[in-house]
Amino acid sequence: xxxxxxxxxxxxxxxxxxxxxxxxxxxxxxxxxxxxxxEIVKNCPIDLIILDVMMPHLDGFSVCKSIRNxxxxxxxxxxxxxxxxxxxxxxxxxxxxxxxxxxxxKVLMAKVNVLLRRSTFYHVDELHSGIITLIxxxxxxxxxxxxxxxxxxxxxxxxxxxxxxxxxxxxxxxxNRIWGYEYEGNSRTVDSHIKTLRHxxxxxxxxxxxxxxxxxxxxxxxE
Numbered sequence: 001x002x003x004x005x006x007x008x009x010x011x012x013x014x015x016x017x018x019x020x021x022x023x024x025x026x027x028x029x030x031x032x033x034x035x036x037x038x039e040i041v042k043n044c045p046i047d048l049i050i051l052d053v054m055m056p057h058l059d060g061f062s063v064c065k066s067i068r069n070x071x072x073x074x075x076x077x078x079x080x081x082x083x084x085x086x087x088x089x090x091x092x093x094x095x096x097x098x099x100x101x102x103x104x105x106k107v108l109m110a111k112v113n114v115l116l117r118r119s120t121f122y123h124v125d126e127l128h129s130g131i132i133t134l135i136x137x138x139x140x141x142x143x144x145x146x147x148x149x150x151x152x153x154x155x156x157x158x159x160x161x162x163x164x165x166x167x168x169x170x171x172x173x174x175x176n177r178i179w180g181y182e183y184e185g186n187s188r189t190v191d192s193h194i195k196t197l198r199h200x201x202x203x204x205x206x207x208x209x210x211x212x213x214x215x216x217x218x219x220x221x222x223e
Contacts, residue, residue, distance in 0.1 A: 002026045002047035002116050007037035007063060008078070009055045017078075020105050024113075038066055046073050048116055050108075053079035053090070061093050065174060068094040068193060072139045072152045074115040078103070091189070092151045097180060127162040128219035131204050134162055143205050154197045161209065161219035170216040190217075200205030 004021050006028060008014045014030050021028040029044070031037035033055050040046070049067070053060035064075055075097075077090045082100040090098045097111050127134040133142040139155055141148050146190065162180050169177070171187035179189065194217060198206035210218050 003029065003045065003181065004112070005029045005031065005037065005040055005046045005049045007031045007034060007049060007055070007197070009033055010052070012076075013052075016105070017108075020109060021112075024063060024109055030044055034060065034063035037063055038070075041067055041070055041073070045148070046071075047119065048112060049073055049075045050112070051075055052077055052094075053077055053081055053086070064093040064095055072155065074113065074119050076108075076111060078108075088189075091153075096152070101195070111188040128160065129162050129165060130205060130208055130218070132158075132162070132208070134159055143202055148200050149201075150197070150200060153193055154200070157193055158197060158201075161217075165219050165221070168212060168215055168218045176216065 004026050006014055006021070008017065008030070009032055011032075014032075018028045018030060029040055029041055029046070029100050035057050036050070038058075041049070042150045051063060052058045055063075060077060060079065064077070067073065067075065073183070075095045077095045077098045078101065079086070079090075079098070080101045087098045093160075096115055099108055099111065123194055126136065130197045132143045133145075134155075135141075136159065140154075141150055141155065141158065160174075160177055174190050175187070194209060201208070208219055210220050212218060
């Protein structure tokens with residue numbers, strides 16, 4: 001049973017989502033605005049967050065950014081804002097999925113379950129390659145025993161590379177695997193994240209991520 005937090009100022013929508021979550025066997029917590037939601041995240045372990053964008057006091061994008069400074073819990077944005085710019089902003093702030101109103105409750109629950117399964121899978125062991133150590137249970141990454149700070153998507157990207165060392169992936173495949181099939185951004189997102197990831201990994205470990213002209217990327221350690 002997962003513990004899911006709904007941060008939503010619309011009481012009617014809050015009730016609908018709570019009923020859906022509980023009917024699917026999970027525990028549900030609710031917050032009426034972003035400030036209350038942040039307090040819950042700070043004081044209670046949460047497995048997933050459904051986050052409204054347009055709220056009083058603190059908007060969802062700001063809440064997501066603050067949460068990412070606390071933990072790497074999966075976040076699903078729920079909003080009436082459907083422009084490409086808003087969706088990109090949601091992903092850039094650390095969101096994992098973006099659903100626009102009106103929406104299907106079945107689709108929402110399917111997305112929630114996928115994120116929960118992925119989160120559970122990624123918390124079962126440690127990964128080692130070259131001078132990199134990635135601890136899935138705590139979302140920590142060490143390079144030559146020195147801890148480095150990664151965003152949620154940078155962590156997922158590095159973890160995916162470590163689990164699939166030596167395999168070549170196109171930008172489109174990486175978008176599908178890390179951002180999801182319904183992500184409407186472009187390949188620049190992948191290039192941007194890999195650029196910042198390489199910078200954080202440092203001179204030696206950054207070379208493990210190999211760029212293949214017209215093909216994409218692969219992770220390969222050549223000692």
